Amino acid sequence: MRPFVLWLIWQNECTRQRYHVGNLVHDGTKYVFYYEHSRKRRGLFEALENGYKPHLAFRDMERKYVSDRLFGPFERRLPDRRRPDFLEILRTYGLPHDCTDMDLLRATGGKLATDSYEFVAPIYVLGNHFDFDFYVAGWRYYEGDQVIQDLKVGDKVHFRLEPENRRDAKAVEVLTDKGCKLGYIPAFYSEFMFNLIQNNGCYTARIESIHVKAFPQRKVNINVYGVLPMSCQTQGLDMLHQVALQVT
Known part of the structure; x- marks a missing residue:
């Protein structure tokens, strides 16, 4: 464990x-x-x-x-x-x-x-597999509240790179299956996913939980899991070792 x-x-x-x-x-x-x-x-x-x-x-x-x-x-x-x-x-x-x-x-x-x-929650990496979950950032500024009643736990979401973003060149948008923009992956996770997507990494992202009455920054939680491409595996293992060394 x-x-x-x-x-x-x-x-x-x-x-x-x-x-x-x-x-x-x-x-x-x-x-x-x-x-x-x-x-x-x-x-x-x-x-x-x-x-x-x-x-x-x-x-x-x-x-x-x-x-x-x-x-x-x-x-x-x-x-x-x-x-x-x-x-x-x-x-x-x-x-x-x-x-x-x-x-x-x-x-x-x-x-x-x-x-x-x-x-x-952190990004967990074990071997060439990874998983993490996050609450959608920037929820109040996009289409989340307009579609939240239509969202269901288990729904797939999609990520889209936004390298032209002037505030964050590693920004990654979070979109519903129908293309509605919910917000962004938080910046302290986004570089990981930005690099993974650029390197054609395999991942699945689904809605883990929905909290309609929570604050905007805690409304929808997304779970992501997948496999690191070879070009990213060294970085992933380094992250794992940093956690393991500090915990033991």
């Missing part, structure tokens, strides 16, 4: 650009947090160049933080299980009553109104 990993994302409030700055891992017994030191696009080093400062509770960017329970600064991001509407929150996100804190953190993103952090 693979450990439960979440990426910590930071958003620059001025540019609205988001960066993968850290990783939270739960291996079943302990929690580990560490900063993302790979020289990836939209990663920690790019974030630092664009105004990022380390989390106040995790000031040492070289340290691996370990705890027997979920770190307090992250636990406070979860809805209180004693809230009268807690079961309604679980229903909104399609979570069972016995969900773990990591399940809840992944589903809600752990977003607070007081800062610019959120948690997302």
